[in-house]
Amino acid sequence: MPNVVNPWVGQSLKRKEDRRLIIGDGQYLPDLVLPRMVIMGLVRSIHAHAKITKIDTAKAAALPGVSAVITGDEFATWDSILSDLSTPNLPGETKRPVYWPLARGEVKYVGDPIVAVVARDKYTLEDALELVDIDYDPLPVVVDPEQALQPDAPRLYPEWGDNVLYHQHITAGDASAAFAQADVVLSERFRCHRTGGQPMETRGCLATYNPAEGMTLWLTTQRPHIQRHLLAEYLKIPHDKLRVIMPKDMGGAFGTKAPLYREEMIACHLAMKLRRPVKWVETRRESLMNVGQGRDQIHQIELALKKDGTILAVRDKILADCGDARTAIYVGFAMPFLGAMYLINGYDIPVVDIDLTCVVTNKASLTPSRAFGSFAGRFAIDRIVELAANALKMDPVQIRLKNAIKTFPHVSAVGVNVDSGDFPGAFAKACTALQYEQFRTEQAEAWKQGRYLGVGFCMGVEISGVPSEVLVPMERQPGFGVATVQFDAHGKVQVAEGDSPHGQGHETTIAQAVADELGISPEDVYVTYGDTHSGPFSAGTIGSRGASYTLSAAVLAARALRPKMSRIASHLLRVEAAEDEFEFRDGHVFLTRDPTKRVPIKQIAEVALLSPTALPPGMEAGLEHTSHFEAQVAGMHSCNVHAAMVEVFPDTGAFKILRYVAVDDAGAPINPMVVRGQVHGGVAMGIGNACFEEFLYDENGQQLTTTLMDYHLPSALDLPYIETIEHNVPSPHTPLGSKGKGEGTPGMVPAALANAIEDALRPFNVKITQLPLTPERIWKLIQEAKRK
Amino acid sequence: MKREITITINGEPYTATVEYRLLLVDFIREVAGLTGTHVGCSVEGRCGACTVIVDGKAVKSCMLLAVQADGAQVMTIEGLARGDQLHPIQDGFWEKHGLQCGFCTPGLLMTLYEFLKTPKHSDEEIRAAMSGVLCRCTGYVHIVEAVKHAIAKVEAMTPEERKVWFPQ
Numbered sequence: 012m013p014n015v016v017n018p019w020v021g022q023s024l025k026r027k028e029d030r031r032l033i034i035g036d037g038q039y040l041p042d043l044v045l046p047r048m049v050i051m052g053l054v055r056s057i058h059a060h061a062k063i064t065k066i067d068t069a070k071a072a073a074l075p076g077v078s079a080v081i082t083g084d085e086f087a088t089w090d091s092i093l094s095d096l097s098t099p100n101l102p103g104e105t106k107r108p109v110y111w112p113l114a115r116g117e118v119k120y121v122g123d124p125i126v127a128v129v130a131r132d133k134y135t136l137e138d139a140l141e142l143v144d145i146d147y148d149p150l151p152v153v154v155d156p157e158q159a160l161q162p163d164a165p166r167l168y169p170e171w172g173d174n175v176l177y178h179q180h181i182t183a184g185d186a187s188a189a190f191a192q193a194d195v196v197l198s199e200r201f202r203c204h205r206t207g208g209q210p211m212e213t214r215g216c217l218a219t220y221n222p223a224e225g226m227t228l229w230l231t232t233q234r235p236h237i238q239r240h241l242l243a244e245y246l247k248i249p250h251d252k253l254r255v256i257m258p259k260d261m262g263g264a265f266g267t268k269a270p271l272y273r274e275e276m277i278a279c280h281l282a283m284k285l286r287r288p289v290k291w292v293e294t295r296r297e298s299l300m301n302v303g304q305g306r307d308q309i310h311q312i313e314l315a316l317k318k319d320g321t322i323l324a325v326r327d328k329i330l331a332d333c334g335d336a337r338t339a340i341y342v343g344f345a346m347p348f349l350g351a352m353y354l355i356n357g358y359d360i361p362v363v364d365i366d367l368t369c370v371v372t373n374k375a376s377l378t379p380s381r382a383f384g385s386f387a388g389r390f391a392i393d394r395i396v397e398l399a400a401n402a403l404k405m406d407p408v409q410i411r412l413k414n415a416i417k418t419f420p421h422v423s424a425v426g427v428n429v430d431s432g433d434f435p436g437a438f439a440k441a442c443t444a445l446q447y448e449q450f451r452t453e454q455a456e457a458w459k460q461g462r463y464l465g466v467g468f469c470m471g472v473e474i475s476g477v478p479s480e481v482l483v484p485m486e487r488q489p490g491f492g493v494a495t496v497q498f499d500a501h502g503k504v505q506v507a508e509g510d511s512p513h514g515q516g517h518e519t520t521i522a523q524a525v526a527d528e529l530g531i532s533p534e535d536v537y538v539t540y541g542d543t544h545s546g547p548f549s550a551g552t553i554g555s556r557g558a559s560y561t562l563s564a565a566v567l568a569a570r571a572l573r574p575k576m577s578r579i580a581s582h583l584l585r586v587e588a589a590e591d592e593f594e595f596r597d598g599h600v601f602l603t604r605d606p607t608k609r610v611p612i613k614q615i616a617e618v619a620l621l622s623p624t625a626l627p628p629g630m631e632a633g634l635e636h637t638s639h640f641e642a643q644v645a646g647m648h649s650c651n652v653h654a655a656m657v658e659v660f661p662d663t664g665a666f667k668i669l670r671y672v673a674v675d676d677a678g679a680p681i682n683p684m685v686v687r688g689q690v691h692g693g694v695a696m697g698i699g700n701a702c703f704e705e706f707l708y709d710e711n712g713q714q715l716t717t718t719l720m721d722y723h724l725p726s727a728l729d730l731p732y733i734e735t736i737e738h739n740v741p742s743p744h745t746p747l748g749s750k751g752k753g754e755g756t757p758g759m760v761p762a763a764l765a766n767a768i769e770d771a772l773r774p775f776n777v778k779i780t781q782l783p784l785t786p787e788r789i790w791k792l793i794q795e796a797k798r799k
Numbered sequence: 800m801k802r803e804i805t806i807t808i809n810g811e812p813y814t815a816t817v818e819y820r821l822l823l824v825d826f827i828r829e830v831a832g833l834t835g836t837h838v839g840c841s842v843e844g845r846c847g848a849c850t851v852i853v854d855g856k857a858v859k860s861c862m863l864l865a866v867q868a869d870g871a872q873v874m875t876i877e878g879l880a881r882g883d884q885l886h887p888i889q890d891g892f893w894e895k896h897g898l899q900c901g902f903c904t905p906g907l908l909m910t911l912y913e914f915l916k917t918p919k920h921s922d923e924e925i926r927a928a929m930s931g932v933l934c935r936c937t938g939y940v941h942i943v944e945a946v947k948h949a950i951a952k953v954e955a956m957t958p959e960e961r962k963v964w965f966p967q
Contacts, residue, residue, distance in 0.1 A: 211846060211900065263902060263936055688896050
């Protein structure tokens, strides 16, 4: 353990990265310019399912300023994109779409890329894209997942024989017996719509190639190392000749920049073909058509309970609409799979029977979106528990406390390891904040006056990084965190991390943690990332692994430097002392027994790097260490409770969120202000997804929500003040007790809100089973209830 | 169709012969090379990341042609600070963690620059003022705090200081 008094960890320091961002000096992908650079754009399908009968590129190619126009034929010699490397290796029955960077012969969804055009600037490009002429022969379309299962449904991939992409049956215990013994059985169908990410910066890339040095690709990605690993295979470029760089800054991702996409493959190919740098910046319309489309599940869920509220078993038939599933790494079904594994979540339910079916439809592929797979499932489980509470006339908090995980570590019935947490404590804080008992009196009084107030809860566990045990089969990637900590010749410390932060604040939080380990100031620590040629190999910034895995690796690497630094100090001070007889603080290494004997850390670095003649005899020069951190447990989590208080206006179905209280467990927060920011953003995305946002398709598979006017991201006026309350239980498995925060947060929101709305409308006795929570939907429920 | 125009950005005149269809945001980013102004929604006018000050008013620069701004005084995020001294709104964002990825930040700062000239104080009014710019990271909670931080500083300014920090 460090023998310093921690002065930096736990402080809400201002972020180091902000200085450049608030003065306009951020470096985002669209800002990059290279000599001779050309701009790429794509002509995309206007049909959801069709044969391409003619592509006429002559007029576009003839336009002055256009340097290339290519079609799918260009990739005829390529293997299909999905290989063993880029397909999950999960138990269950899996099928794999065959496809290429540009459509060949057939299109499968509105937005499918057919022709790539390269021009000298984006205005010329727009002109050229309009000159490409494509004829289609439309095919029957399937846009509904239940219809996709029908024997006569149109097939996306005729060679499969059906539209089932993935099927998995997850069981624990004897469900039939448990249901037979139950006092109460509830059964309900819940539908979660298609919604998800949408960062403010769209995707983009800039590829440049020369035969000697190979390819350099700047890419908006959460995982440069993984993309390099896959792209080398697709482009048939040796791994050493492919460098992938996430620019210094990236405008959010939320999962949407985790997959490897077809567009970057096309840009790389064109850079090789033209021997010119090729840049592509996605338009918002393209973004809304292609990425961030997540959730989209139907749950037919059943709960078996005893009279006292004890949950005996859950049964769930999940149908996930994965769209066309043509996305490397995730293939549409990795998210529903993890969602199924996390269905029971914070509940200790001993018997589980989950049947997961993932189907393909003529829609854009599912892509990861913050909360990954667990948004729809969280809605289903916390809604059915709410219905159970109603049926048993139990308090919604009591039924949750009765069934929440009580002892830690806990291994769920399906094998998810939950390391630490405290649900009763979190509920107590939420209830105190809401003055819950008093609220029930106010609620009854309000009903008498014709006002409809309600409160709703959701509880759950949120992943704190993903261990290798899960990530290797799910994404064929390691889960470890990795960082190299190295002193430079001026006594400053560079931390090269394997991940690619883009708003999470690593430059600050990792600096805080490393500063404590080495007794220096965060000002003297700089964090670098994003370049496969200057940082260690890692899975990237995903799944709340920054504060859990990556930061822990940096802590261990810094810690590993101390014995050598102590030996150098001992040598310079000419004292006999063991490695553990020194303290690191205030920029110095002190001899503990005689603090007047000290060496500036800057001097130790200078000796190790600039004047190694002063090193102890035989000692190797340099001061750096790389650590790979893997938790010695198959899963780390935080346990959280969220509560919403709403007022519903029955005349319109509109509702107002009066309070939103998020009680969250960040273990031992490195920077509480950054943690609060993560919770705020996660709740905001959850509210947006649950209330305002929906990717809509018509019956022909036409996308109806391709502008931000139609796909409504919440503005400041749409969102309430979000109250954050810490309820931290330090992780026993990370060196500082820290936990990751942010990924799972949106998943808490839909059930909390739906439960609150339903609670407010108790006099009408409505039942909410569908998202999003639009005024129209709520109004209709009220009207139906009135007719009964 | 092309025309020579001059647009003064952050006090520096930029003269170029541009196509009529060139958007002001592209003039700022590509002709003047000031990449602090961002494009988030590809000229829908919804996301607000491209907001700049044109002759004293906050406008979405993807909604204006460069030729329409011929002769105008434009101020972008790069023009807010005075040397190493940050504008109160920049300072507020830094102090209160008003940004995460930073992509919408230029639009918010410029929108709020205009608001701070005659600030209002309730949360609702602050939120209304910024509702033309979308942020996906923060949930706006810390941004409201950042604005309040800035309001306090602006209201403590002398008239001379106001002229320095609000030149248009």
